[in-house]
Amino acid sequence: AQSVTQLGSHVSVSEGALVLLRCNYSSSVPPYLFWYVQYPNQGLQLLLKYTSAATLVKGINGFEAEFKKSETSFHLTKPSAHMSDAAEYFCAVSDRGNQFYFGTGTSLTVIP
């Protein structure tokens, strides 16, 4: 069975500071992993995905995530937060079929 745990439903960082959003997964098969971002009143937009190639994945808007099998983690990072990064972030795991399993989301606040 597949599942995702996002630690911290709310994260606040200062503008220019490191962003770290945590995601741990459980999967009975080698997983595909995704990070999506949702801005207010909008749908989910793909940030990046891991599909068993390079373990360090770079996405849009300066975000990246590292797949660590030993830690069953796929944390999302960005070196320097921008005000426009304020949004809801969702981690998801795929069973390599068509089903996604989403985490409960992390709301990122950027403090000026």
Add this chain to the structure above:
Amino acid sequence: DAGVIQSPRHEVTEMGQEVTLRCKPISGHNSLFWYRQTMMRGLELLIYFNNNVPIDDSGMPEDRFSAKMPNASFSTLKIQPSEPRDSAVYFCASSTERPGTDTQYFGPGTRLTVL
């Protein structure tokens, strides 16, 4: 490409009325998903189709909910009769079936309010 298209974007209705939400997936995608998002329950998968056939509807809350996909370019989610607890944002997403490219692309959502 226009992306996933959903209509209406906002729907306000009264309890007991029928509500129909519509979705047009990305051309060439053969999987379609309906999700519901609420503050309390987060993102829930309601049902998904592959090649227009419903594969898993275990997330559909109850018999008041039904979904159809008559062709590859159109799907509906119907609630009859609607209840206040159905108020949520409903998202449609589509994807291709090819392994390694199964990213789901989401529409902008329909915000449903049942009074």
